[in-house]
Amino acid sequence: MIHQSAAQMADALAKGETTSVELTQAHLDRIAAVDGQVKAFLHVDTEGALAQAKDVDARRKSGEKLSPIAGVPLALKDVLAQKGVPTTAGSKILQGWRPPYDSTVVSKLKSAGVVIMGKTNMDEFAMGSSTENSGYGPTFNPWDLTRTPGGSSGGSAAAVSSFEAPLAIGSDTGGSIRQPAALTGIVGVRPTYGAVSRYGLIAYSSSLDQAGPFGRTVLDTALLHEVMAGHDVRDATSINAPVPAVVNAAKSGDVKGMKIGVIKQLQGEGYQKGVQTRFDDSLHVLASLGAEIVEVDCPSFEYALAAYYLIAPSECSSNLARFDAMRYGLRTGDVDGASAEAVMSSTRDAGFGREVKRRIILGTYALSSGYYDAYYGSAQKIRTLIIQDYAKAFTKADVLVSPTAPTTAYKIGEKVDDPMAMYLGDVATIPVNLAGICGMSLPAGLADEDNLPVGFQIMAPAMQDQRLYQAGAALEAALLSKWGAPILSKAPELKGAK
């Protein structure tokens, strides 16, 4: 049952062939059996999940009209507030915090009857690309437990790829949904900035953050996308427009006559051979389906990584000022006579990990007087050029494509002491965030040299998210018929699995 797609599970629920309680219990059993090795979850809400499942079964029985994925269980990245359930953003500074409110994404999941099984591991405050920066230890890639699942939404990606959950939610500030999707052989989408409410999403870099769906198929991801997106008065940057018809697009999956632009700057040198080969193979498949492949030039993308690692740390140094040990979270050093400032400094030292401190200090530097124009100011101008490059490219192509990440999953510990090497993993995903547009990663096969998953990235203009699903579904179907079985069937069985 757990190996089905979310769409198949939803179908079985609608037909009365199974119940949400049964389905949720099967996934909780899977978590109990394998999560000791994968460590995708920080908190499993067994009781809460079964209560939600029971409730949705009762609603179905009473004849209530339910959402298409009602009763299907899901794993939630620990960056989203869920009332009464521990929410840490992977940080020790929030250990034990139980939010007194639901994020809008959680409210939408609850009203859609989606069962939230627990909170998944992540790089602390979503700062990282490997989940190794979690304050609670790393998550392990189900394809090879000595490797990282990517990050920062590594827990959510590992949960879906290890069949602990059919669906999951992540957040993507510089690639944190697409890159772990690529490294674990699943589908992940970063919707257009403003398409999904950020109310209750613990902020890292507010002009870049966006929550989005993970699934094992393009259609599953679309079903979740449609449930979580939509305008919200509680988020001033939320777009007041209808959600693009992503489910219909995922069902039609057609690229005949579609113009697909290959970004010159996001391939070749610096990309692992097997990654480039699978990417090129996918392009041939798309061409054989009737797509027109063109090359596009985005010269300013060469500076996107540098701009990102100024803009995101600058915004984070401001956003994380809220962790001041006064209203919630950790407080240390509160001894008689200690000043508020001393308590704040002691708490932030004890509660924040290495990478978070590094980025706060970098952001503080980039925003300080005398350096502001040279660093943050220049980065903002590069951002303008990247937006212009995209605008020009989208006059020549309907969607743009690249490999999602330059390499396959790397070993735990391999890059942890070399921040720049780690940052390079985001080189192909970051431009989407800087421009506020949307992107998808879907499996393109396994790299020949290491038999690990490779991700194929598709990008579309703002609020044209349906194009991702239309092209993604077409490629997915063609690759599936070529391979004969879904890519996850090639992943090794996890020990303890039934």
Add this chain to the structure above:
Amino acid sequence: MSSLSRDDVAKLAGLARIEMTEAELVELSSQFGMILDAVARVQEMDLSGVKATSHPQPLENIARPDVVLPSLSPEDALSGAPAQEESRFRVPQILGEAE
């Protein structure tokens, strides 16, 4: 090659209200040269006449009607407080004894 001394890092850490150990200060200062060199690449392009983008959307202020909506109860608002007293957040002293 850019660099940031141990004392520079200590000053920034003070501004960011993070008390750091000597080992942390030394480690960060040793990593910063490389990171600053990488991000300083934003200065390589001719950016004269290019406008800055702070946000992907054209942001505008949005006002809502001035009516009372449900919000957190005092109990809920205080539920995560490290310390509380008489339905308020208890915080360390912010002014000196003499003030």
